[in-house]
Structure formats: C-alpha cells, structure tokens
Amino acid sequence: MHLLKACLHGIDRTNYWVARLVSWAVIILIATTVYEVIMRYLFNAPTIWVFEFNYLLNGPYFLLIGAYAFAINGHVNVDVFYGRLKPRAKAIIDLFTMPLFFFFIGMMLIYGGQFFLNALTFKEQLSSAWAPPVYPVKMIIPIAAALLLLQGIARYIRCLHLAITGREGEL
Amino acid sequence: MSIEIVALIMFLSLVVLLFTGLPLAFVLGGLALVLSYFLWGANSMLLVAVQTWDVMNSYFLVAVPLYVFMANILQRSGIIEEMFEVMQIWFGPLRGGLAIGTIVICTIMAAMTGIVGAAVATMGILSLPAMLNRKYDKRIALGSICAGGTLGILIPPSVITIVYAVTAGVSIGKMFIGGILPGLLLSVLFISYIAIRCWLQPELGPAPSKDERAKYSLADKFFALKKIILPVLLIIGVLGSIYGGIATPTEAAGIGSLGAIICAALHRTLNWKNLNESVIETGKITAMILWITVGARCFISVFSAVGGDELVRDFVTGLAVNRWIIMIIIQLILVALGLFLDEIGIILLCVPIFIPIITELGFDPVWFGILFLINAQMDYITPPFGYTLFYLKGVAPEGVTMGDIYRSVIPFVIIQAIGLAICMIFPQIILWLPNMMK
Numbered sequence: 001m002h003l004l005k006a007c008l009h010g011i012d013r014t015n016y017w018v019a020r021l022v023s024w025a026v027i028i029l030i031a032t033t034v035y036e037v038i039m040r041y042l043f044n045a046p047t048i049w050v051f052e053f054n055y056l057l058n059g060p061y062f063l064l065i066g067a068y069a070f071a072i073n074g075h076v077n078v079d080v081f082y083g084r085l086k087p088r089a090k091a092i093i094d095l096f097t098m099p100l101f102f103f104f105i106g107m108m109l110i111y112g113g114q115f116f117l118n119a120l121t122f123k124e125q126l127s128s129a130w131a132p133p134v135y136p137v138k139m140i141i142p143i144a145a146a147l148l149l150l151q152g153i154a155r156y157i158r159c160l161h162l163a164i165t166g167r168e169g170e171l
Numbered sequence: 172m173s174i175e176i177v178a179l180i181m182f183l184s185l186v187v188l189l190f191t192g193l194p195l196a197f198v199l200g201g202l203a204l205v206l207s208y209f210l211w212g213a214n215s216m217l218l219v220a221v222q223t224w225d226v227m228n229s230y231f232l233v234a235v236p237l238y239v240f241m242a243n244i245l246q247r248s249g250i251i252e253e254m255f256e257v258m259q260i261w262f263g264p265l266r267g268g269l270a271i272g273t274i275v276i277c278t279i280m281a282a283m284t285g286i287v288g289a290a291v292a293t294m295g296i297l298s299l300p301a302m303l304n305r306k307y308d309k310r311i312a313l314g315s316i317c318a319g320g321t322l323g324i325l326i327p328p329s330v331i332t333i334v335y336a337v338t339a340g341v342s343i344g345k346m347f348i349g350g351i352l353p354g355l356l357l358s359v360l361f362i363s364y365i366a367i368r369c370w371l372q373p374e375l376g377p378a379p380s381k382d383e384r385a386k387y388s389l390a391d392k393f394f395a396l397k398k399i400i401l402p403v404l405l406i407i408g409v410l411g412s413i414y415g416g417i418a419t420p421t422e423a424a425g426i427g428s429l430g431a432i433i434c435a436a437l438h439r440t441l442n443w444k445n446l447n448e449s450v451i452e453t454g455k456i457t458a459m460i461l462w463i464t465v466g467a468r469c470f471i472s473v474f475s476a477v478g479g480d481e482l483v484r485d486f487v488t489g490l491a492v493n494r495w496i497i498m499i500i501i502q503l504i505l506v507a508l509g510l511f512l513d514e515i516g517i518i519l520l521c522v523p524i525f526i527p528i529i530t531e532l533g534f535d536p537v538w539f540g541i542l543f544l545i546n547a548q549m550d551y552i553t554p555p556f557g558y559t560l561f562y563l564k565g566v567a568p569e570g571v572t573m574g575d576i577y578r579s580v581i582p583f584v585i586i587q588a589i590g591l592a593i594c595m596i597f598p599q600i601i602l603w604l605p606n607m608m609k
Binding site for chain 2: 019020022023024026027029030032033034036037041051054055056058059060061062063065066068069070072074075076077078079080081082083085090093094096097098100101103104105107108110111112114115137138141
C-alpha cells in the first residue's frame with residue numbers, strides 16, 4: 001500500500017513539475033512575438049522563423065500541461081448533477097466513465113506514436129523558408145498522451161479505493 | 172446503419188455522457204474514437220493524431236495563451252483596486268453611483284482582461300461591500316456586478332471570441348473590433364437602467380450626505396485620473412494596432428503582455444509570486460481550452476464523415492420558412508445548450524455545422540458571431556445555471572442568498588435581450604467598425 005501511494009504521488013509530482021516547467025513557454029512566446037514586431041517595424045527585417053516557431057511551441061505547451069490540469073480537475077465538465085454528488089458517488093461514476101478517457105488517450109498514444117515515427121522516418125520538414133523538422137514536435141503527442149494516461153491510471157486507482165473503502169484522501 | 176441513426180446515436184450519447192461529469196474534452200474525443208472504431212475499424216484511429224496536429228498547427232490559437240497571460244498579470248497588478256478608488260471619487264456622489272461605477276470598471280476590465288470569473292470575483296470583493304455599506308438595495312448591487320462582469324465575453328480581447336473566429340474561419344481582428352460597439356451599447360444600457368431606477372427610487376442606491384459629496388474637489392477628481400492612464404493606454408494600444416492593421420491579433424497580444432508586465436512593474440507588483448502564479452494559471456487555462464478543441468475537432472470530423480453535418484444543413488435549409496426564423500431558431504438552440512454546456516464547447520461543436528447554413532442564408536458570419544457572444548453573455552447570468560451567479564455567491568458576504576442573486580439579475584437579463592434585439596435589427600452596430608478595417 002505504501003508503495004502504491006508512493007507511485008501515485010510520484011505521478012502527481014511528475015505532472016506538476018512538467019506543467020511548472022512547460023508553462024514558462026508563454027514567456028518565450030511573448031519574447032519572440034515582441035522580437036518579430038521590433039524587427040519588422042524598427043529594422044524593417046521581419047524574421048522567417050517566429051511565425052512557425054510560435055505555433056510549434058504552442059502545441060507542446062498546451063498538450064504537456066493537460067495531465068496536470070486533469071490532476072487538479074482543471075478540465076471543464078458539466079457539473080449540474082455530478083457536482084452535487086458525494087465524493088464516493090462521484091468515484092463510482094468515474095469508474096464507469098473513465099474507460100472512455102482511456103480509449104481516447106490510449107489511441108492518442110498509439111497513433112500519435114505512429115504519426116511521430118512516420119515523420120521521423122521521412123525526415124518531414126515544414127514546407128517554408130525556415131523548413132524546421134517536425135518530428136520533435138510530433139513526438140510530444142505520444143509523450144503528452146503517456147503523461148495523461150498515467151494521471152488517469154492514478155485517478156482510477158484512487159476512485160477504486162474510495163468506491164470500495166469509502167475513505168477519502170488515503171492514496 | 173443509416174446516417175440519421177448514427178447521428179442520433181452520437182448526439183444522444185453525447186448528452187448522456189456530458190452529465191456524468193467526465194471532462195468535456197475526453198467525452199468528445201472518446202466518443203468520436205469509439206464510434207469511428209465501430210464504423211471504420213482501427214485504421215481510422217489515426218484521426219486523433221491528425222486532429223491533434225491540426226490544433227498544434229494553428230498560428231491563431233497562439234493568441235489564446237498570450238491574452239490569458241496578459242489578463243492574469245493585470246488582474247494581480249493592483250491596477251483594478253486603483254481604478255475602484257478613482258471610480259468612487261467620480262461616481263460615488265451620484266445616486267446609484269457605486270453601481271454605475273461598477274459597470275464602468277467592468278467595461279474597462281473587460282477590455283483589459285475579459286475573464287468573466289475574475290471580473291465578478293474582484294467586483295464582488297471590492298464593490299459589493301462598499302455598496303452594501305452605503306445601504307444600496309441588494310438587487311441593484313448584485314445585479315450590476317453580474318451584468319458588468321459578463322461584458323468581458325463581448326468586449327475584446329476575449330478568448331471566446333478567438334475560439335469562435337478560428338472555428339468559423341473569420342478574422343479574429345474583425346471579430347474583436349465588431350464586439351466593441353455592441354459591448355459599449357450594453358454597458359450604456361446597464362448604466363442608464365441603474366441611473367434611471369435610482370433616480371426614481373433613491374432608496375435603491377442612496378447618494379451620500381452633503382459633506383461626503385463635497386469631500387473631493389474638481390482638481391482631486393482630475394488628479395485621480397492619472398491612475399487609469401496606463402491601463403487605458405494599454406487597451407488603446409492593443410485594440411488600435413489590430414484595428415489599424417499594424418499587428419495581427421496574436422502579435423498585439425504579445426505586445427499587450429509585455430505592456431501588462433511593464434504596468435505591473437510600474438505598480439511594483441511584478442514580484443516572483445505574481446509572475447509564477449500568472450504563468451501556471453495561464454498554462455492551466457490554455458491547456459483546458461485547447462484540449463477541448465482537440466476533442467471537439469475529433470468529434471466534428473467523425474460527425475461530418477458520417478454525413479451528420481449535411482443532414483442538419485439539409486434539414487434546416489429545407490424548412491420552408493423565412494431566413495430570420497431559421498436564424499432565431501439557431502440562436503435559441505445555442506442559448507438552450509448554453510444553459511448547461513460550456514460556451515467554448517458549444518462554439519467548437521455547433522459553429523462548424525451552423526456556419527455553412529448561416530452563409531447560405533446570406534448572413535454575415537461576423538455579425539452572427541457577435542450575436543452568439545451576446546447570447547453567451549446572457550447564458551452567463553441566466554438563472555439557474557449562469558456561471559457568474561455562482562462566482563458571485565462564492566465571494567458575497569453572509570446574508571446574500573442565491574435567491575437574492577437570482578432576483579437581482581432578472582432586469583439585466585431583460586436588458587441583454589433588448590441589446591440583442593437592437594443588434595439584430597441594426598446590424599450596422601456590429602458591422603460598421605469591422606467593415607471600415609482594410
């Protein structure tokens with residue numbers, strides 16, 4: 001039980017720190033955007049990379065924070081009925097609805113992985129002047145899915161524990 | 172299976188699953204993939220990667236974290252507290268002045284941040300106690316906060332507007348600029364209502380005593396204004412550069428974020444705690460919004476692949492009625508969905524299906540979008556599930572019941588409906604400014 005608790009805690013901490021780290025990307029987005037505007041208007045020398053760089057950063061940014069947002073119930077849901085239930089009732093419902101989550105994220109892991117491998121094999125690049133390789137960015141899809149999947153497993157175990165024992169917050 | 176049955180299964184499972192409390196993003200994505208698996212087998216599962224990649228490739232969506240960050244920094248910068256003081260000096264002496272001032276601040280806040288929950292919570296903490304101390308009637312005090320707080324949806328910059336523009340394939344800039352006049356119209360309607368109501372029934376929002384009123388001289392009043400120069404310049408900078416075509420909305424957001432950081436630094440509130448909180452909060456909100464976008468894109472792609480969108484289109488355009496009636500029916504559907512579903516989810520699900528219909532009927536998608544945003548605002552304050560009502564209850568002092576809040580917003584809901592009608596009858600209120608842009 002102690003080991004299990006340590007594992008679940010480890011998943012929480014991992015996703016927390018991933019989110020803490022990745023969320024600073026917004027500062028980079030601001031910096032590059034300002035840089036682009038300055039270069040264009042002050043030096044009349046627009047860059048070829050900021051436009052693409054920004055959206056290539058934005059994707060990994062939001063994907064990787066997804067697991068942390070899930071851990072702290074940051075993903076919006078309809079709680080008209082759900083919100084009024086007791087924690088144990090919520091846990092029991094989650095046990096039945098979470099398989100849908102697992103299917104979605106599981107497929108994202110498998111097919112996102114395939115998607116990444118294709119890009120890697122063919123050394124896919126963006127068709128633009130800057131032409132960066134896209135596989136490092138596509139790699140984030142399976143990674144983010146894996147993190148979210150772990151967080152989902154942690155949640156499922158906690159729901160199972162709460163549903164069976166009726167005791168909250170032990171895991 | 173026929174298209175009708177598949178589409179019906181999709182819709183019904185969606186409704187049932189939504190109420191189970193599973194996050195919207197996963198309900199949409201999961202449902203789409205399960206159906207796709209049954210219809211087309213494992214090979215179709217690649218759609219999840221393709222749709223995710225599609226969201227990752229949107230330059231326009233980069234505007235989301237940038238505006239959210241700007242809002243988060245400004246909210247923690249102390250500027251709003253200062254504006255509240257200025258407002259008390261200017262409007263405090265009038266009958267109902269604090270409620271009027273609340274609407275004014277909410278309008279400015281809407282143009283700076285546009286996060287509804289934040290505006291309502293801040294005003295609930297700053298302005299509500301002040302109004303209750305001055306023996307304002309609860310109905311005016313609570314109603315003005317709820318109504319003012321929702322202006323953030325319509326008045327640019329607003330994240331919901333970005334999501335609409337990206338989904339409908341219209342210019343974010345035009346949508347932003349199109350929201351200005353309708354937003355100000357609603358603001359003016361709210362203020363007029365409070366002013367007239369309190370003038371007729373002074374007990375609703377009593378003016379302070381004569382001494383109190385003479386406390387600030389005209390010079391004091393103008394001197395106080397210097398506190399709001401910075402935020403006003405920021406707003407003009409962001410919206411002006413979009414309107415003038417100097418910067419894209421994403422670039423304006425980047426510059427605006429830098430401006431927000433500078434504002435906070437000048438207020439000496441740019442410390443590690445505020446920056447850190449803003450950064451993580453921005454990440455959380457952006458992840459939430461864009462994950463829903465991924466789920467909704469998966470759902471819509473499957474729904475279109477089975478022919479569901481054509482089904483809806485044929486059905487609606489096949490109705491042999493006036494195009495305005497179709498238009499009103501569509502708006503009513505959106506309002507009804509808004510009673511329990513998140514606005515961003517509604518946009519991502521309905522707009523891809525409705526926009527072709529709207530265009531085919533000869534309506535302007537920008538105009539339609541703004542009408543939708545006014546509707547969304549109404550959803551936010553309509554009992555029993557309007558979000559702002561709960562936000563306000565969360566911060567209101569003891570003695571304010573949910574019933575008080577419900578009763579207080581009814582006049583404002585009616586005013587919103589009037590505003591909506593005005594914008595439908597006179598489309599130029601929405602379209603005049605965007606059409607002047609190049």
